[in-house]
Amino acid sequence: MRSRVGRAMTAAVLGGLLATGCGSGSDEKASSAAGKGDSAEPVTVTDCAGAETTFAATPKRIVTSNASSLELLLRLGAGDKVVGTGFPPGKGTLPDELDAQARQVKVLSETVIPKEKLLGSGADLYIDTFASMNMGGGMGDAPTEAEFKAAGIQHVFLKSTACAARSKSPVTDLSAVEDDITSLGAVTGTSARAAELVAGMKEKVDAVRKAVGxxxxxxxxxxxxxxxxxxxxxxxxxxxxxxxxxxxxxxxxxxxxxxxxxxxxxxxxxxxxxxxxxxxxxxxxxxxxxxxxxxxxxxxxxxxxxxxxxxxxxxxxxxxxxxxxxxxxxxxxxxxxxxxxxxxxxxxxxxxx
CATH class of the missing domain: 3.40.50.1980 (Nitrogenase molybdenum iron protein domain)
Known part of the structure; x- marks a missing residue:
């Protein structure tokens, strides 16, 4: 069996994570990204160490690392921007309304996308969902950040997975997940839909809390x-x-x-x-x-x-x-x-x- 423990800290600092930039302006940036495809103003995200990545425009060609990040984009209504994925969802494993859309996405690999194929995919954004978790048995020969940059690909992780090991306190709510959805909505110009998804999550969790709290x-x-x-x-x-x-x-x-x-x-x-x-x-x-x-x-x-x-x-x-x-x-x-x-x-x- 392969251990995931030692790899988590390494993967957490490999690339960007989806989190709005620090300061009170982050909510304004997220709101400004809502619309029909292009952000009204730049959207900034930060990585686990606080380094910033700025999106001057909404990405138009996105590659996802696995079925989970693909599903999130489909739920956000940004599925038409996805040009490829790794670890594709099995037929029928996504909700009915998303399954047909997922079938249209090009499969770049049944597992981890090979380095050369990822860099040559023509993507302008790569969303890496589970690298820190080593799901499926390793990241393979992953591109460096310099290689991503040279290929014109911005590389982001989801905060709630990529930075889990670095958290300073126990995770007892879904606020980090909700922040990821909000930020991904800002980056992809789907903030209104992101707000709906987050509201739906809160409603379910609040109902459980009321019942068993x-x-x-x-x-x-x-x-x-x-x-x-x-x-x-x-x-x-x-x-x-x-x-x-x-x-x-x-x-x-x-x-x-x-x-x-x-x-x-x-x-x-x-x-x-x-x-x-x-x-x-x-x-x-x-x-x-x-x-x-x-x-x-x-x-x-x-x-x-x-x-x-x-x-x-x-x-x-x-x-x-x-x-x-x-x-x-x-x-x-x-x-x-x-x-x-x-x-x-x-x-x-x-x-x-």
Missing amino acids: GTPERKRPTYFFFDYDAGTKQPMAVCNRQVANAVITLAGARNVFADCDGDYKQVGWEDVIAKNPDWIQLAVRDRGSEAANDKAYDEAREWLETNSATKDLKAVEQGRFLRIGSERTTIAGVANADTVEKIAKTLYPGKVG
Whole structure:
């Protein structure tokens, strides 16, 4: 199994992240970007270290690193600007209204886009969603920032994933995700739609908070995110800087590894046994079809039920599993709010929705 821990800090400083520039003018810049394709004034974003990148005009040819960043652009109404993607969504894995649009996007790679193909794509913007997480097994021979510049490509990461390990405090809400959506809306000239998406997320999360927010901390069920695809020899815990910690917390549960600072950490099964969670999320990565996903969920559950180290866990003995994909929990996007709702409905039947 490959460790993602050491790579996270490296990837976090590789390129820009979607966050409005510092100061009170950021909201004005975001608002000015709304319109029919070109920003009325420049939009500035910053990277994890605060370095600025300015968009003098709305990007017209965008490449996305994976299905999650592609989905976000489609939801924003900027899908017509996307000229290519890596890690394409499987047919039918996106909502019906987005699936047909996704099928029209050129697939530059089924996995990480090769360096030469990315630099030669003709893109003027590359949105890198998950580099810091090493989703799918590594970034490959990624272009340097100088190479991106020479190719005329501006390179940005999403703040809530790229800078997770650098966060100075635990992530317990989706504000960073909402900021990413707002900033991406500013960059792509779709601020009005971004505002709608953020409002929808807030509405769902607020409804869950209203339903379960009064539950005392000690009575909230404990929750283990089982990253099956990260390997079973040593489990990979999601820590308190990862957006998944916010998703779990907002759903009214207690992440059993909320005490580790950072985004991810390799732990031992003895650590999981000591935590003895009430619930376990079978967090498999999207296989491209419902049937393939169901098979992966079944495999993850069977492993827990037959492995000598895990078969006696409380959640395993009681069959308390949630079949929720990894990406919708750990990668920033609109689906984070949906996952909050789905977890809460399972943990608090009759109280939510």
